[in-house]
Amino acid sequence: MNLSALQPLLQAIVHDARVxxxxxxxxxxxxxxxxxxxxxxxxxxVLLRASEQSxxxxxxxxxxxxxxxxGRAALVGxxxxxxxxxxxxxxxGADVGLESHLVVAPGRPTTVxxxxxxxxxxxxxxxxxxxxxxxxxVEAGLIRAIEHAAEDAxxxxxxxxAKGAVTPAVIDACLxxxxxxxxxxxxxxxxxxxxKYGEADLIKxxxxxxxxxxxxxxxxxxxxxxxxxxxxGDCSAKAILVTRGAKxxxxxxxxxxxxxxxxxxxxxFDVSGAGDTGLAALGLALATKADLHxxxxxxxxxxxxxxxKVGTAVVTPAELIDAELAAHLGPAEAKIVTVEQARxxxxxxxxxxxKVGFTNGCFDVLHRxxxxxxxxxxxWCDRLVVGLNSDGSVRALKGEGRxxxxxxxxxxxxxGLSHVDLVTSFSExxxxxxIRAIRPDILIKGADYTxxxxxxxxxxxxxxxxVRLADIxxxxxxxxxxxxxxxxxx
Numbered sequence: 001m002n003l004s005a006l007q008p009l010l011q012a013i014v015h016d017a018r019v020x021x022x023x024x025x026x027x028x029x030x031x032x033x034x035x036x037x038x039x040x041x042x043x044x045x046v047l048l049r050a051s052e053q054s055x056x057x058x059x060x061x062x063x064x065x066x067x068x069x070x071g072r073a074a075l076v077g078x079x080x081x082x083x084x085x086x087x088x089x090x091x092x093g094a095d096v097g098l099e100s101h102l103v104v105a106p107g108r109p110t111t112v113x114x115x116x117x118x119x120x121x122x123x124x125x126x127x128x129x130x131x132x133x134x135x136x137x138v139e140a141g142l143i144r145a146i147e148h149a150a151e152d153a154x155x156x157x158x159x160x161x162a163k164g165a166v167t168p169a170v171i172d173a174c175l176x177x178x179x180x181x182x183x184x185x186x187x188x189x190x191x192x193x194x195x196k197y198g199e200a201d202l203i204k205x206x207x208x209x210x211x212x213x214x215x216x217x218x219x220x221x222x223x224x225x226x227x228x229x230x231x232x233g234d235c236s237a238k239a240i241l242v243t244r245g246a247k248x249x250x251x252x253x254x255x256x257x258x259x260x261x262x263x264x265x266x267x268x269f270d271v272s273g274a275g276d277t278g279l280a281a282l283g284l285a286l287a288t289k290a291d292l293h294x295x296x297x298x299x300x301x302x303x304x305x306x307x308x309k310v311g312t313a314v315v316t317p318a319e320l321i322d323a324e325l326a327a328h329l330g331p332a333e334a335k336i337v338t339v340e341q342a343r344x345x346x347x348x349x350x351x352x353x354x355k356v357g358f359t360n361g362c363f364d365v366l367h368r369x370x371x372x373x374x375x376x377x378x379x380w381c382d383r384l385v386v387g388l389n390s391d392g393s394v395r396a397l398k399g400e401g402r403x404x405x406x407x408x409x410x411x412x413x414x415x416g417l418s419h420v421d422l423v424t425s426f427s428e429x430x431x432x433x434x435i436r437a438i439r440p441d442i443l444i445k446g447a448d449y450t451x452x453x454x455x456x457x458x459x460x461x462x463x464x465x466x467v468r469l470a471d472i473x474x475x476x477x478x479x480x481x482x483x484x485x486x487x488x489x490x
Contacts, residue, residue: 067097154287357381
């Protein structure tokens with residue numbers, strides 16, 4: 001989806017889109033830590049807990065993404081009467097974009113998935129849940145909540161994770177509510193049959209689920225087309241949209257040929273919740289009466305951004321615009337970012353257990369000494385951010401006639417180096433504000449400094465970071481290189 005279509009759609013979402021999110025609610029909990037040894041009690045890793053984070057999952061993550069993208073989300077689901085329920089209510093209450101329509105099921109545990117993560121990898125997942133169908137009285141309360149929430153909605157999103165909340169009566173209530181208010185009904189199904197969803201406007205399985213449903217392969221476009229034709233013949237849905245990971249999405253509408261919508265290849269860190277993000281984006285677009293093809297392209301873009309994050313993360317409009325812009329940039333250009341983008345990317349890297357390094361300089365005429373310095377700096381961390389003095393800042397430091405190369409040229413040359421992961425600029429006399437924003441794990445300067453004279457050293461050390469001094473290659477400096485060039489011209 002190009003920017004000319006994306007930005008009006010995002011604007012329409014902010015003004016017009018209200019979406020009801022119905023289904024299985026859960027809490028996604030992540031426990032982060034480090035593994036440095038194997039337990040003497042059993043051949044298992046010992047995780048030293050460092051931090052913990054909880055967020056709404058399942059249909060809750062769909063609602064979070066609806067709100068994150070600028071829409072209004074009415075969350076309809078079931079919680080127990082336990083500590084998990086209190087946590088879920090607190091999480092809903094903390095998000096101003098969410099309306100709570102949660103129904104309490106006495107004696108039923110709130111679904112909680114706890115993932116233990118080290119070095120960006122999940123070690124174990126612990127589930128606490130009751131997947132039996134909800135009781136009739138709870139079901140009646142859920143149906144009333146659907147009817148109330150759907151009064152002015154543009155879309156109803158039904159997330160069936162097979163955790164017991166999506167009963168036949170709840171499905172019928174969603175179908176009736178959608179028809180009564182003129183909303184589109186989209187189902188994200190984990191079921192072994194799609195028949196029970198009746199004449200839903202659209203059902204969204206993934207490729208593996210489609211393969212299980214039809215007992216057919218779904219690897220190639222041709223195989224997906226055959227499987228989509230088969231599943232449409234077995235159910236009453238008006239359309240089927242299959243999500244295919246890096247291959248994008250494929251859509252079959254009754255009476256029309258299958259359409260394949262491709263995404264931009266991205267570095268995948270975690271696919272958790274990407275389907276929820278795609279569902280939220282699809283529902284929001286259709287709630288604004290967007291064309292179905294544009295809505296699918298919007299969903300492909302949003303889910304593509306989601307997989308670059310860790311856990312069940314929310315995608316924002318700014319991230320979608322940045323992703324669309326980056327898709328049209330070369331590899332080096334894509335590394336040149338604003339301070340805010342550098343901050344957000346550094347936070348995402350740390351959430352994956354990666355160590356972020358930072359260094360800064362003018363890097364006016366790049367030479368062998370610079371390359372050796374940056375190579376050593378990158379060896380100390382997993383990701384290296386370089387702060388680059390603006391042209392005015394270089395002039396203030398080095399005098400008139402400098403820089404030789406302007407900021408854009410210097411940034412592009414630095415970004416072209418494999419050891420540099422991000423380049424951002426600063427115009428102040430020192431990079432202290434940039435360091436505050438990025439909060440590097442390792443602050444790196446040349447060995448011509450001491451730790452005590454490195455700007456930001458005390459700040460980085462105050463939160464447990466470290467300061468390292470990289471070797472300087474004798475005989476190489478920008479000033480010396482410029483002097484030699486001037487001598488040759490004389």
